[in-house]
Amino acid sequence: MAEKITPREIDYSQWYIDIVLNAKLADYSPVKGSMVIRPRGYAIWEKIRDEFDRRFKETGHENAYFPLLIPMSFLKKEAEHVEGFAPELAVVTHGGGEELEEPYCIRPTSETIIWAMYRNWIQSWRDLPLLINQWANVMRWEKRTRLFLRTSEFLWQEGHTAHETEKEAREETLRILEIYRDVVERCLAVPVVAGMKSESEKFAGAVETYTIEAMMQDKKALQAGTSHFLGQNFARAFDVQFQNRQGQLDYVWATSWGVSTRLIGAVIMTHSDDKGLVLPPTLSPEDAVIIPIYRNDSKAAVIAYAKKLEADLKTAGFKVVLDIDDSSSPGWKFTEWELRGTPVRIEIGPRDIKSNQIVMVRRDTGEKLTALSTEAASKLKELHNLIQSSLFERAQSFREKNTEPISDLGGLIEFFGTETAGTEGAPGGFAEALWCGSAACEASIKEKTKATIRCLPLGKQDHIEGTCAICGDPAKYQAIFARNY
RNA sequence: CGGGACGUAGCCUAGGGGCUAAGGCGUCUGCUUUGGGAGCAGAAGAUCGGAGGUUCAAAUCCUCUCGUCCCGACCA
CATH class of the missing domain: 3.40.50.800 (Anticodon-binding domain)
Incomplete structure (x- = not known):
C-alpha cells in the first residue's frame, strides 16, 4: 500500500501539500494561483469565522459589505498604500464589451473604498466610533503560491474602524489584537507571540502594524493575523473630517485588521503528523x-x-x-x-x-x-x-524549546545555520535578540540568514539595556528573528 | 520573474521513433471477509498536459505554451 502522506522529515513542503489534498481540505483549480476550498476545508473555515464573528459583535462591531471592484484612482490617494499594493493588483479594464474609462482593480484590501464611503457617513463626533467589519474575498497577484498560506484569491475578514481620538484608535488596535490572540490560542490551539511589526514589515499605509506570530513545526514563523493603527493617514487621503466635541474640525483616527484562510494552514502545520491532519476538537467538522x-x-x-x-x-x-x-x-x-x-x-x-x-x-x-x-x-x-489543551501545550512547548536568546551576530548566524528545511534536527526557530531599530541591520541579517524581524513582542519593550545583536549600537527594542512563510 | 525537476486512466509508475500504450493501487459487480489499509473472480477506465513542427510512422525527437513542485527574488 502506497503511503499517502510524505513524512515531515523527508519533505516538509510535500507533507503539507499531501495533507491538504488527501484530507480533502482544498484542491488546485484551473485558475493559476487560486485554489478550491473543498467542503471539509470550508467547514473548518466556518468554525473559525463564526468564532471571530461572535467576538467582533460582542465588542460592538457590525458586518457590512463593500464592492469587489475599486476605482484605481481611489487606491492612488494614499501614496504608501498604492506603492505597497501596486505590484499585486489585478486590474479590470473592460466591461460590457467596452474598454472602461477608468480601470478598476479587484480589491487587495478595502481601506480605500471604505474610506471613500466613510467620508459621507461621518460628520460629527456623534457618528463615532464607526465599527465595521466585512467578510470577503480579496485578490493579490502572487508569484509563488501555497495552498491556504498564499493564494492569489483568499477569504478573510477586514475590520475598518473610525474614532474620535488617537487613544481610542490605539486601544481598538490592541483590543482586536487581543481577540486574535485569544481565539487563535483557545479555538485553534495555536500559540502565538503578539507584537509590533518593524517599519519595513508594516502594512502599506499604516502608522503601526501589530501581529500575532506562530511557530510551525519546521520552526518557521507564520503571521497569523494583523491589526493596524492607521493614524489619520486614510482620513487625510479621503478627507474624512468630523466636528469634535469642542466644535472644531478634525481628521478621524482609524484602524484596520484582518485574519484570513491562512489560519487553516497554521492549524495544519502546527498540529498535524505523518498520519495526516490533526484538528483541535473546536474546529473538527465532526466530534x-x-x-x-x-x-x-x-x-x-x-x-x-x-x-x-x-x-x-x-x-x-x-x-x-x-x-x-x-x-x-x-x-x-x-x-x-x-x-x-x-x-x-x-x-x-x-x-x-x-x-x-x-x-x-x-x-x-x-x-x-x-x-x-x-x-x-x-x-x-x-x-x-x-485534546484541546494538550495540542496547545505541545505546540507551546515546541516553540519554547526552539526559542533562544541571542546576543550577537555570530550567535544569530549559528542559530539559523544554512539549512532551510526540516524539523527536529534542523537549526532555526525564534531568536530573541536586541535591535537598534535600523532598517540596515534588518536587511543585513536577512541577507546573511534569511531571517527577518517577525515582531517586537508586547510587554518586553521596557527598560531595554544592551546593544544591537547585529551592529553593536545601543539597542532600542527586544525583537524576535525568524525565517517566515 | 530567474534557475531546476516533473506532467502517461482517479493515484503511483513503466515504455525515450515501429503492431491493439504496460503494470500496481484505487473504482464498479458478485461472493467471501472485518479488533490497524483482507481474499477470489469478473468489468469499466488514457484523444500519453495543450498547440504546432520533423517523419512513411511521435507518448517518444524539435519549438512554443500551460500547469504543479523545489530553490531564489518579491509579498499576508
Missing part, C-alpha cells in the same frame, strides 16, 4: 467517528449497538459520524479518519457489547481507553478538553 467491527454473525448486534451510541451522543449535542460503509475494513477506516483529522475514534465490536463498553482513541496521541457506553458523552467531552 467523533464510530467504527463498528463485526463478523457476519455479530453484524446486526454491533450495528444496533453502534446506532444506539450514535443516537445517545447526538442527543448529548455531539456531531458524530457512524461509518457503516460495508465495503471497507475497519483498518481502512481507522487510517482514513486519522488522515481526516477527526479528534476521537470510537471502536465498537462484539467484545465491547458483552461488557457494555466502548473503545475510544485519541487522534493526537493514539492513546486508547475503554469506557462504559453509558458514560460515552461525558468521556467524549472530557477527551475533547484534554
Whole structure:
C-alpha cells in the first residue's frame, strides 16, 4: 500500500501539500494561483469565522459589505498604500464589451473604498466610533503560491474602524489584537507571540502594524493575523473630517485588521503528523467517528449497538459520524479518519457489547481507553478538553524549546545555520535578540540568514539595556528573528 | 520573474521513433471477509498536459505554451 502522506522529515513542503489534498481540505483549480476550498476545508473555515464573528459583535462591531471592484484612482490617494499594493493588483479594464474609462482593480484590501464611503457617513463626533467589519474575498497577484498560506484569491475578514481620538484608535488596535490572540490560542490551539511589526514589515499605509506570530513545526514563523493603527493617514487621503466635541474640525483616527484562510494552514502545520491532519476538537467538522467491527454473525448486534451510541451522543449535542460503509475494513477506516483529522475514534465490536463498553482513541496521541457506553458523552467531552489543551501545550512547548536568546551576530548566524528545511534536527526557530531599530541591520541579517524581524513582542519593550545583536549600537527594542512563510 | 525537476486512466509508475500504450493501487459487480489499509473472480477506465513542427510512422525527437513542485527574488 502506497503511503499517502510524505513524512515531515523527508519533505516538509510535500507533507503539507499531501495533507491538504488527501484530507480533502482544498484542491488546485484551473485558475493559476487560486485554489478550491473543498467542503471539509470550508467547514473548518466556518468554525473559525463564526468564532471571530461572535467576538467582533460582542465588542460592538457590525458586518457590512463593500464592492469587489475599486476605482484605481481611489487606491492612488494614499501614496504608501498604492506603492505597497501596486505590484499585486489585478486590474479590470473592460466591461460590457467596452474598454472602461477608468480601470478598476479587484480589491487587495478595502481601506480605500471604505474610506471613500466613510467620508459621507461621518460628520460629527456623534457618528463615532464607526465599527465595521466585512467578510470577503480579496485578490493579490502572487508569484509563488501555497495552498491556504498564499493564494492569489483568499477569504478573510477586514475590520475598518473610525474614532474620535488617537487613544481610542490605539486601544481598538490592541483590543482586536487581543481577540486574535485569544481565539487563535483557545479555538485553534495555536500559540502565538503578539507584537509590533518593524517599519519595513508594516502594512502599506499604516502608522503601526501589530501581529500575532506562530511557530510551525519546521520552526518557521507564520503571521497569523494583523491589526493596524492607521493614524489619520486614510482620513487625510479621503478627507474624512468630523466636528469634535469642542466644535472644531478634525481628521478621524482609524484602524484596520484582518485574519484570513491562512489560519487553516497554521492549524495544519502546527498540529498535524505523518498520519495526516490533526484538528483541535473546536474546529473538527465532526466530534467523533464510530467504527463498528463485526463478523457476519455479530453484524446486526454491533450495528444496533453502534446506532444506539450514535443516537445517545447526538442527543448529548455531539456531531458524530457512524461509518457503516460495508465495503471497507475497519483498518481502512481507522487510517482514513486519522488522515481526516477527526479528534476521537470510537471502536465498537462484539467484545465491547458483552461488557457494555466502548473503545475510544485519541487522534493526537493514539492513546486508547475503554469506557462504559453509558458514560460515552461525558468521556467524549472530557477527551475533547484534554485534546484541546494538550495540542496547545505541545505546540507551546515546541516553540519554547526552539526559542533562544541571542546576543550577537555570530550567535544569530549559528542559530539559523544554512539549512532551510526540516524539523527536529534542523537549526532555526525564534531568536530573541536586541535591535537598534535600523532598517540596515534588518536587511543585513536577512541577507546573511534569511531571517527577518517577525515582531517586537508586547510587554518586553521596557527598560531595554544592551546593544544591537547585529551592529553593536545601543539597542532600542527586544525583537524576535525568524525565517517566515 | 530567474534557475531546476516533473506532467502517461482517479493515484503511483513503466515504455525515450515501429503492431491493439504496460503494470500496481484505487473504482464498479458478485461472493467471501472485518479488533490497524483482507481474499477470489469478473468489468469499466488514457484523444500519453495543450498547440504546432520533423517523419512513411511521435507518448517518444524539435519549438512554443500551460500547469504543479523545489530553490531564489518579491509579498499576508
